[in-house]
Amino acid sequence: xxxxxxxxxxxxxxxxxxxxxxxxxxxxxxxxxxxxxxxxxxxxxxxxxxxxxxxxxxxxxxxxxxxxxxxxxxxxxxxxxxxxxxxxxxxxxxxxxxxxxxxxxxxxxxxxxxxxxxxxxxxxxxxxxxxxxxxxxxxxxxxxxxxxxxxxxxxxxxxxxxxxxxxxxxxxxxxxxxxxxxxxxxxxxxxxxxxxxxxxxxxxxxxxxxxxxxxxxxxxxxxxxxxxxxx
Amino acid sequence: xxxxxxxxxxxxxxxxxxxxxxxxxxxxxxxxxxxxxxxxxxxxxxxxxxxxxxxxxxxxxxxxxxxxxxxxxxxxxxxxxxxxxxxxxxxxxxxxxxxxxxxxxxxxxxxxxxxxxxxxxxxxxxxxxxxxxxxxxxxxxxxxxxxxxxxxxxxxxxxxxxxxxxxxxxxxxxxxxxxxxxxxxxxxxxxxxxxxxxxxxxxxxxxxxxxxxxxxxxxxxxxxxxxxxxxxxxxxxxxxxxxxxxxxxxxxxxxxxxxxxxxxxxxxxxxxxxxxxxxxxxxxxxxxxxxxxxxxxxxxxxxxxxxxxxxxxxxxxxxxxxxxxxxxxxxxxxxxxxxxxxxxxxxxxxxxxxxxxxxxxxxxxxxxxxxxxxxxxxxxxxxxxxxxxxxxxxxxxxxxxxxxxxxxxxxxxxxxxxxxxxxxxxxxxxxxxxxxxxxxxxxxxxxxxxxxxxxxxxxxxxxxxxxxxxxxxxxxxxxxxxxxxxx
Numbered sequence: 003x004x005x006x007x008x009x010x011x012x013x014x015x016x017x018x019x020x021x022x023x024x025x026x027x028x029x030x031x032x033x034x035x036x037x038x039x040x041x042x043x044x045x046x047x048x049x050x051x052x053x054x055x056x057x058x059x060x061x062x063x064x065x066x067x068x069x070x071x072x073x074x075x076x077x078x079x080x081x082x083x084x085x086x087x088x089x090x091x092x093x094x095x096x097x098x099x100x101x102x103x104x105x106x107x108x109x110x111x112x113x114x115x116x117x118x119x120x121x122x123x124x125x126x127x128x129x130x131x132x133x134x135x136x137x138x139x140x141x142x143x144x145x146x147x148x149x150x151x152x153x154x155x156x157x158x159x160x161x162x163x164x165x166x167x168x169x170x171x172x173x174x175x176x177x178x179x180x181x182x183x184x185x186x187x188x189x190x191x192x193x194x195x196x197x198x199x200x201x202x203x204x205x206x207x208x209x210x211x212x213x214x215x216x217x218x219x220x221x222x223x224x225x226x227x228x229x230x231x232x233x
Numbered sequence: 234x235x236x237x238x239x240x241x242x243x244x245x246x247x248x249x250x251x252x253x254x255x256x257x258x259x260x261x262x263x264x265x266x267x268x269x270x271x272x273x274x275x276x277x278x279x280x281x282x283x284x285x286x287x288x289x290x291x292x293x294x295x296x297x298x299x300x301x302x303x304x305x306x307x308x309x310x311x312x313x314x315x316x317x318x319x320x321x322x323x324x325x326x327x328x329x330x331x332x333x334x335x336x337x338x339x340x341x342x343x344x345x346x347x348x349x350x351x352x353x354x355x356x357x358x359x360x361x362x363x364x365x366x367x368x369x370x371x372x373x374x375x376x377x378x379x380x381x382x383x384x385x386x387x388x389x390x391x392x393x394x395x396x397x398x399x400x401x402x403x404x405x406x407x408x409x410x411x412x413x414x415x416x417x418x419x420x421x422x423x424x425x426x427x428x429x430x431x432x433x434x435x436x437x438x439x440x441x442x443x444x445x446x447x448x449x450x451x452x453x454x455x456x457x458x459x460x461x462x463x464x465x466x467x468x469x470x471x472x473x474x475x476x477x478x479x480x481x482x483x484x485x486x487x488x489x490x491x492x493x494x495x496x497x498x499x500x501x502x503x504x505x506x507x508x509x510x511x512x513x514x515x516x517x518x519x520x521x522x523x524x525x526x527x528x529x530x531x532x533x534x535x536x537x538x539x540x541x542x543x544x545x546x547x548x549x550x551x552x553x554x555x556x557x558x559x560x561x562x563x564x565x566x567x568x569x570x571x572x573x574x575x576x577x578x579x580x581x582x583x584x585x586x587x588x589x590x591x592x593x594x595x596x597x598x599x600x601x602x603x604x605x606x607x608x609x610x611x612x613x614x615x616x617x618x619x620x621x622x623x624x625x626x627x628x629x630x631x632x633x634x635x636x637x638x639x640x641x642x643x644x645x646x647x648x649x650x651x652x653x654x655x656x657x658x659x660x661x662x663x664x665x666x667x668x669x670x671x672x673x674x675x676x677x678x679x680x681x682x683x684x685x686x687x688x689x690x691x692x693x694x695x696x697x698x699x700x701x702x703x704x705x706x707x708x709x710x711x712x713x714x715x716x717x718x719x720x
Contacts, residue, residue, distance in 0.1 A: 016491065117494025121503055124459035129494045143497050145506035147463060153717040154510055161509065201492040223491045 003028075006198055010224060018061055019068075020103050022220040026204070029188045032181065033217040034108055040101035042088045048104040049084050055107040058084060060091040062098045068219075071095065077107055108216045111174055112167050113206035116185055116217075118193045120200065121147075126193025128186055132164050133206040140164075148190025155186040167209075175213035182215060200225045238442035242365035242431055245333035247376045247421050247439070249309035251280040252383075253300055253331065255322055256313030256338075257291050265313035266292070267385040268337065268373060275382040282307055299325060306330040311373070311383055316340030319369065320354045327362025334359070335383060336368035342427050343370050356429050364430075371426025372402030377419055378445045384424070393418025395526045396446030398436030400425055404452045404519060414676055416685035417527055420445035434461045441469040447530040450522055451477040456507070463511045470512030471715055474529045474708055477513045478522040479504050512711045514704050521700060527690045528701040529708065532667035535615040538706045539565045540699075541608045542588035544620035545600060550588035553618055553671065553695035560703035564588070565613040574607045601657040609666050616702055621670040621691055623650060623680035647679065654683025661689045667705055671698035 005021050017025065023033040037048035038061060049056045060073030068074050072094050075087035084104075092099050115133035120126055124147045131143035144161040146154055159168055159182060168177040189202060201223040208218050238244055252272070256265025269292055272281065282303050283291035290296055297303055300310070300322070310326045312319055312334060319338050326334060341352035352369065359366055367374060373383040377392040386406040390413030399405050402424035412418050421443055423436045433451060440449045449469070456462045466475055481500060508515045514529075516522040540562045544550030554564055564587040567575075572585050578599045579585065582592040589608065594600045608617055625646055632642040632649070661668045661684075670691035674681045684691045692698040 115493060117492060117497075119492065119495045119498050121459070121498070123456055124463075124503070124507065127498065127503055127506070129497060131497065137493055138497065141497065143502055145498065145503045146510050147459065147503075147507055150510060151718050153714050157509065157714055158506075161506075201495050203492040203494050205493055221492055223495075 006196060010198060016224060017222040019220060022222040025222060026217055026220055029192060031185050031188060031217060032215050034105045036103050036105035038101060038103050042085055045088050045102055045104055046081055046084055052106050055079050057105040057107050058087045059103045060095050060099060061103050062095060062100045065098060108208050108218055110208040110210045111172055112209040115205040116189060116207050118189045118202040126190060128189045130158050130186060148193050150190060152183050155183040158186060174211040177209045178213045178215060198225050241439040242435055243439040245308050246335060246367055246374055248379055251307040253307040253310045254281055254283045257283050258285055258288055259291060264385055268313055268383055271382045271384055271387055274387055276380045300329050301325060308333060310334040313337040316351060320358050323355055323358045327364055332364055334364055334366035335373050336366050337371060337373055339370040341369045352429055359430055366430045368426035369429060371424040372406055373424055375419055375422045389413055390418035394420050394447035394530045395450055396420050396440035396443055397422040397450045398425055398433050399452040400454045401452055416688060428457060432457055434458050434465050437465055437469060441473055448526045449473060449475040450526050453477055453479045454481050466511035466513050467715060471712055475513045476516055476522055476525045477508055478516045478519060512715050514708050524692055524697050524701045525704045528669055528705055531662060531688060531690050533665055534709050535667050535705055537615040539563050539614045540616045540618050541611060541614045542618045543608060544588050545591045545593060547590055549620045550590050554588050556696040556699035560699045562699060562703055567611060568613055571607060571611045578604055601653060602660055609664060616666055617668045618698055619670050621672040622674050625679060650679045651683055654680050655687060658684050658687030658689035669698050669702055671695045
C-alpha cells in the first residue's frame with residue numbers, strides 16, 4: 003500500500019494519525035471525518051467544512067501520544083476557539099510541530115479499544131477491549147489469532163467482562179454488532195496482508211448514541227528496519 | 234488432517250510390536266533400567282531387545298552389543314543414553330531400518346547452545362532415515378490398552394479413556410496413582426519433551442483417532458505451531474472434547490510495545506483467546522483438567538445450564554447451589570408435574586425447592602433411583618448434581634436390629650452397599666442428561682469406591698462438580714460456535 007511504502011521510505015516509526023485512518027478507512031473501518039491543515043487559516047477553513055464543534059490535534063511524525071503532550075483540544079465551538087487552539091498546540095510542540103488535524107467532534111458514552119499485535123508463535127492477533135483513558139487499569143480485553151470468522155468475532159465480544167455496554171445503555175442504542183464484527187475480522191486481515199505493520203491501536207473507538215462506531219484516534223506502528231518495505 | 238491412525242507418526246510409538254532398548258542395564262539406579270522395568274512389569278507382550286556394550290543379558294533378556302546385531306528390525310527404539318552418543322545411536326537405528334524412536338535423554342536444546350547443536354544433528358540424522366521420534370528430554374509414552382508403559386514409574390491403573398499429551402513428563406507418570414484412585418486412567422499418554430520431531434499437534438491428531446481415547450487432555454507451557462494447533466483442534470473438538478491446562482499464564486509474560494495493544498497482550502490473555510478459538514476447554518488446575526475429562530468422558534452433554542441439586546443434607550446442598558451460581562449454572566424451580574410425582578416419595582421434612590433436600594427417604598433405592606428418575610424427567614432442567622454418601626456403620630446397625638449376628642450383618646452390609654453402588658452407577662452412566670455426583674467421602678467409603686470402580690463420576694466436593702458441569706456447558710457453547718462457522 004502506498005501509504006505504508008511512503009512512510010517506510012521516510013523512515014517513519016509509525017503512520018501519522020491521518021495516514022493511519024486513511025489505511026483503516028480503505029478497509030471499511032469507520033473513522034472520523036477529518037482534514038489536515040498546516041496553517042491557522044486552512045485549519046479554520048477545515049473546521050468550516052466539517053461544521054462545529056470540532057477537535058484539533060497537533061500532527062508530527064514522531065508524535066505518538068498526543069494527549070500527554072497537551073496537543074489535543076476537543077469540543078471547539080467557534081473560529082476564535084480554533085485559532086487559539088492552533089496557536090497553543092504550535093507553541094507546545096515547538097520544533098516537532100508539523101501542522102494540525104481538524105476532526106469532527108464525535109461523542110458517545112461508550113469507548114472501545116481495538117488493536118493488532120504479533121505473537122511469535124501465532125502471528126497477527128486482534129484485540130478487543132474496553133477503551134478510553136482507563137484501558138490499562140480496567141484491563142478488560144480479549145484476543146483472537148487472525149484469520150477468524152464472524153462467529154468468532156461475536157464470541158470475542160461475548161467474552162468481554164463488560165459486554166453489556168454493547169447493549170442499549172443509558173438512552174443510547176445497542177452497538178452496531180455487524181460493523182464491530184467487520185472491524186475485528188478486518189484488523190486481522192490487515193495484519194495478514196501487511197507484514198510491515200507491527201501493531202495497531204484504535205483507541206478510542208467510540209460507540210455513538212445511535213449505536214454507530216467511529217475510530218476517533220488510531221496508531222499504526224511499523225516494523226523496524228526499512229529492508230522489509232512492501233513490494 | 235490424517236484419516237487413519239496408522240498414518241500418524243505416533244502410531245509406531247504407541248503400538249510397537251517389538252522394541253530395542255538402549256540404556257537399560259542390570260544396575261537398578263539407571264533410568265533406562267527403570268523404564269525397562271516398567272515395560273516388563275506392565276506385561277508388554279512383544280519381543281524386547283536390550284542393547285548394551287558389555288552385559289550379555291539385561292533383566293533376563295538377551296542383550297546385544299549393537300542394534301545392528303539384532304535378529305529382526307524392531308518397530309521402536311527407546312534411548313536413555315548419555316547425550317553425546319544419542320545422534321550416533323540414531324544413525325545405527327536408521328541403518329537397521331528402525332522407523333520410530335523415543336529419546337528420553339536430556340541435555341539438548343533445553344541446556345543452551347551446545348545442546349541445540351546436538352539436537353540439530355539428532356534431527357538431521359532422523360530425517361535422513363525417515364525416523365519419527367518423541368523427545369528428546371521426555372519421559373516416554375504409555376499405552377495402557379497394549380500393556381505398554383515406557384516411562385520410569387509403574388502404571389497400575391486399569392486401561393482408561395483419557396488421552397494425554399504433556400509438555401511435562403510428571404503429568405503422565407505422577408498421575409498414574411492419582412487417576413487410579415478415582416477408577417480413571419490414561420488410554421495413551423505422551424511426554425513430548427523438546428518436541429524436536431513430534432509435537433503436541435501431532436499428539437492431538439493421534440489421540441483424535443485413537444479408539445480408546447474418549448477425551449484429550451493437554452498440559453501446555455508453550456504452543457510451538459500456533460496456527461496448526463488452532464486449525465487441528467477446531468477439527469477435532471466437534472468429535473472429541475479437548476481439555477487443556479496452560480501453565481505460564483502470568484502477567485510477567487507481557488512484552489513492551491509502542492501501542493496499548495502490545496502492552497495489554499499478556500500471554501495469559503492471548504492463550505485464553507487461542508483456546509476459545511480452537512474449541513479447547515480450559516482448565517485452571519491439574520485436578521480440574523482431570524475432573525473435566527472424567528465428566529466429559531462419562532456423561533452426556535447438557536443441553537443448557539439448568540441444574541437440579543439433589544441432597545439429603547442441607548449444608549452440602551446449599552454449598553452446591555452456591556458453587557453452581559458461581560460457575561454460571563442456574564437452579565430452576567421444579568414444575569408442578571415433577572412436584573406431584575415426587576410427593577409420594579418425600580417425607581414431611583423434605584423440601585421441594587431446588588436444591589431438592591430429601592432429609593431422609595423411606596427406602597434407599599428411592600434416593601438413588603426413583604427420585605433421580607423423576608428429577609431427570611424435569612423439562613426445566615438440563616443436568617443433575619447429586620450429593621452422595623452411604624455410611625457403612627449405620628447400615629450394619631440397622632441390619633443387626635433385624636436379628637442378625639454382627640458378622641452376618643457386616644457381610645450383608647457389604648453386599649447391600651455393593652448392590653447400591655452398582656445400580657446407581659448404571660443409572661448415572663446411562664442417563665441422557667449429565668448426572669454428576671459429589672461427596673466429601675472418597676475411596677475409603679465402600680459405596681464411593683464402588684461408584685469409582687464402576688466408572689461413575691463422583692467429584693470431591695460440590696465446587697469441583699459444579700466447575701466440571703460448567704465446563705460441559707461451555708463445551709456445548711463452543712460446539713455451537715464451531716458449527717455456526719461451518720455453515
